[in-house]
Amino acid sequence: MLSKKLIKDIQSLGLKKHREESGLFVAEGPKIVNELAQLVPSQIETIYATKNWTDRGIPANITVEEVSDVELQKISQLKSPNEVLAVVKQFASKAPSTIEGICLYLDGIQDPGNFGTIIRIADWFGVKQIVAAAGTADLYNPKVVQSSMASIARVLVWYDEKGDFLAGQNAPVIAASLDGESVYDCKLVPPFILVIGNESKGISESVMANANQRVRIPSKGEAESLNAAVATGILLSHLTN
């Protein structure tokens, strides 16, 4: 049985303040928890799971506590909890020392779903470095974790809190911008940094000041813009190919 204090502690990981204090975050559902248990078992503090989940086998060297459906409901951030919740240690993070291949620079992606989806896209295209400007959603927000689908364990995300990362780089800085060159026409050879702007405000002036080149996805229709994650996917697909 989970103590009231423990339930409260796990619940509190829904808030950034408590995640920062504890250095922990929460991942939920068999898909992501199973993948994290395989990828980074030493990062997992405890797995809380219902009998349904534990009956399918318990990973070695990980503390697993069996909980009732009611208990899972109490500690879950989801409306419909899904068998298992893991409390996970946050990953070590530092600024990339050299740019390898393509590094994404996110200039304030605010929607957690977009941010998590971008991490998953990066992982799909073999991008291992993401630098996030201040104003980007918190990496350990439950919605970011869920939408990253365990790619959060494979892609390095570092926050450029001081905003001086780009100015110190030798690699070219390529800004995704509606007034750029068509991505269909430009051949860019990694290493480079691809900058994706905020969902509504685009790329800020101070970040754009560091851009060596701009690229756009040409429109063939009438929509005013593309979702930031979709644009990232399209750009990476063309630029890695």
Added chain:
Amino acid sequence: MLSKKLIKDIQSLGLKKHREESGLFVAEGPKIVNELAQLVPSQIETIYATKNWTDRGIPANITVEEVSDVELQKISQLKSPNEVLAVVKQFASKAPSTIEGICLYLDGIQDPGNFGTIIRIADWFGVKQIVAAAGTADLYNPKVVQSSMASIARVLVWYDEKGDFLAGQNAPVIAASLDGESVYDCKLVPPFILVIGNESKGISESVMANANQRVRIPSKGEAESLNAAVATGILLSHLTN
């Protein structure tokens, strides 16, 4: 002042049943309402707006009712209502008689945000026809409307309730599938129908039976899959270029 009955009627448009009975739906926020008022003024039944919005000018030939912040809160589907809400007549819809360019066939996109994002992507790439299999989210779900960003007024969406649309087509049917040919290597000339599968189950057997060819987005990393809307964006970008 809005009557209690009217408030209830507008609120009820959050439910599919009431949208179907009334033939109406709700769009919220200045961005989408302004665009709909410009694009399809005759479709708008009434705009309910706060003084902030009406002070910037009222579109001609559209009924606009000024409401208080409290009233807007009452009729809104959003946690944070944004100045204006329009009650809009649903668009006429019929099966595409001929495939023009690329037609998207959505085999059960269940997440309303994904569905709306796909409509916006289609509009960006000049795709004017979307056919949705039974099981796809409701087009007039408020989250679909919001994430489509007024592209809902420019792209025809028709529901293939009987599931017999694909079998009757002359245009080639191209299925997005992880075991397909690389989209980077195949040249497809429109008209054709591009099938996108359900977020977790992919393309159903009965739909796949109609496919003439399969295409995939090659992975260069380790993520297991891409979000359905992101995959649609990447495929359309390559196939329209």
